[in-house]
Structures are given as structure tokens and as C-alpha cells.
Amino acid sequence: MFRNKNVTKVISLLIAVVLWGYVVWNTNPVITDTIKDIPVQLLSVSTLEERGLTLLDAQTEYTVDLRVQGKKKDVGNLKTADIFVTADVGGYGAGEVTVAVNVSTRDNISVIAVNPSTLVLTIDTIVENEKEVRVMLEGELPAGTEAGNLFSALDTAEVTGAKTQVDRVAYVKAGIAAADVSEEETVHEVTLVPVDMYGEEVSGVRISPSTAEVTSILYYTRSIPLAIEVTGEPAEGVQISHISVPDEILIRGTKAAVSGVAEIKGTVDITGISENSTVKAQIMLPNGVLLSRGQSEIEATIVIDETAEDNVAQDEETPAE
Numbered sequence: 001m002f003r004n005k006n007v008t009k010v011i012s013l014l015i016a017v018v019l020w021g022y023v024v025w026n027t028n029p030v031i032t033d034t035i036k037d038i039p040v041q042l043l044s045v046s047t048l049e050e051r052g053l054t055l056l057d058a059q060t061e062y063t064v065d066l067r068v069q070g071k072k073k074d075v076g077n078l079k080t081a082d083i084f085v086t087a088d089v090g091g092y093g094a095g096e097v098t099v100a101v102n103v104s105t106r107d108n109i110s111v112i113a114v115n116p117s118t119l120v121l122t123i124d125t126i127v128e129n130e131k132e133v134r135v136m137l138e139g140e141l142p143a144g145t146e147a148g149n150l151f152s153a154l155d156t157a158e159v160t161g162a163k164t165q166v167d168r169v170a171y172v173k174a175g176i177a178a179a180d181v182s183e184e185e186t187v188h189e190v191t192l193v194p195v196d197m198y199g200e201e202v203s204g205v206r207i208s209p210s211t212a213e214v215t216s217i218l219y220y221t222r223s224i225p226l227a228i229e230v231t232g233e234p235a236e237g238v239q240i241s242h243i244s245v246p247d248e249i250l251i252r253g254t255k256a257a258v259s260g261v262a263e264i265k266g267t268v269d270i271t272g273i274s275e276n277s278t279v280k281a282q283i284m285l286p287n288g289v290l291l292s293r294g295q296s297e298i299e300a301t302i303v304i305d306e307t308a309e310d311n312v313a314q315d316e317e318t319p320a321e
Helices: 002-026 045-049 074-076 163-170 257-258 306-317
Strands: 030-037 041-042 053-055 063-071 084-089 095-099 102-104 109-115 117-140 146-151 156-162 171-177 188-196 205-209 210-230 240-246 250-253 262-271 276-280 282-284 289-291 301-306
Touching: 030 074, 045 053, 053 156, 063 074, 117 146, 117 163, 146 171, 156 163, 156 171, 171 210, 188 205, 210 257, 250 257, 282 306
Parallel strands: 041 084, 117 171, 210 262
Antiparallel strands: 030 063, 053 117, 063 109, 084 102, 095 117, 117 156, 146 210, 156 205, 171 188, 188 210, 210 250, 240 301, 250 289, 262 282, 276 301
């Protein structure tokens, strides 16, 4: 008995819902509805470019929300493809501009609200500028190695776009993956990327050419004892207290080249030294061997014996007996 009552209630509820839907569908009342995130198509962008102008944020996707009204059947059948939202930028000059949003849709639908109803855009001047091309190693090489002969066939590339964005470009990066660097000298074709002073990519600009050839080779490194020979004589009356040079230096080259080196020799010329000085040492490197990239030159610190200078001065002041 109890079960029969529950069944009866469910059936009655279903019948009521069906009857309500039938009445609503057939009376087809006027309703309102909100449709969100309708994309905005920007018109006349090419017209701007013909005048030497461009949108600063041309890659940005703008959307609006619409409040529409119409018969329930018509609103229910409305699709995003039936709605066209545009903003025409063709008549504006450089600077921040407010552009009206226009909406068109099916005749049996009324648009009663657009949010936002305008877009605030920035129009900028198109400029071209030459920027330095820098080869950058991306990733880590195996321990005891370094990349050698990293250079690009291009010194500069032309960057074109909105002045604000072009001015942000500090240089053009020619990035080469560490995994692509091998013991054989290799030429890679890499995509050029505009970056700012922090190394972050700058969007919305064009690079010409878009690629560059980059040469690389994998060198092995070794720390080798350094033997320095001192040549020349200091200024008259000056004595050298000591000369400081590194005990070892880091060299690079092919595996065969660096493995056969037991010692690196060099000279330090102290001719005419009259005060504490730093002098570049002349390093004699075997064929096929270079200083490591982080050790471009070797310097010797020369410290004179000030006590000896004082003694000389006192001797000069003391009258002869």
C-alpha cells in the first residue's frame, strides 16, 4: 500500500513536469539570457599597418558577455556562430584609444547589454631596428667539457614591430641545446628569439632573418701546472719582493690535445717596473690547445720591496765621510 502511494506520487510529478514543459513550449514566452566569452574580431588591422601603425597587443584575444532577449525557442536555439562581435580600429592614430564594440545576430534576437561595450587598445608606431645576435648555450654539458667555437654567421638581425616592443628587445638569442654539441665541429640552423634584458622572450615582433647558422664543438678541459719564467729587469734601484701567478691554469681542446699536456710554460716581463703592478703573462700553448673560456688571460701580480727603496733613499741622504 505504502509503495503504491509512492509510485503514484512519482507518476503525478512526472506528468506535472511534462504538462508544464508542454505549456511553456507552446506559449513560447519572451526570456532573457546571458552568453559569456564571445570573441571580438578586430577589423581594419591591415589598414593600420598601411599607415605605419600596429596594435601593441595584437595577439590578445578580447571577449565580451552578452545579455540577449527573445522568444524562448529562439534563444534556446541561439549558437555562438550566430553572433558576430566586432571592433573597428581603422580610423585611429597612435596612442591609447577607446573602440566601440558592435554586435549583430539573428533578427529574432535582441541584444540588450554588452559587457564591456568598449575596448581600450593601444596603437603604436611600427619601427625597425638592428639588434645584436648572441649565441647562448641552453642546458648543461658533461663535467670536464665546455663548448668551443660558439659563433653565429649573423652579427645582427632586424627586429620589426610596435616601437614599445622593439625597444624592449635587448638582443636576439640564437639558442643551441647542450645535447647538440659534439666533438665534431657542427653547423646548426637555429631559430632566432627576441629577448629582453632579463632573457625573457618579447612577443609581437618579427625577426629577419628568422634563423641563423651557429657553429659549435665540444672541448675537453684540464687543469695543468703553470711554469712561469721572469724576464727583464725592474727600474734602477727597485727590487722585486715577490711575483704571484697561478700555480695551475685551465686549458681546453680535443681529448687528444689536452691529454698529452703535462705542463704549460709562460713568461712575465718585469722590465722597467717601478711600483706594484699587474702584468699580463705571455702563455705558450701547444698546437690545438686554448685557455678555457673562463680563463681568457693570465696575470702576474708584482710587488716591489719597499724596504729596499727606503734603504736606497737613506743611503742617498747620508753624506760621505
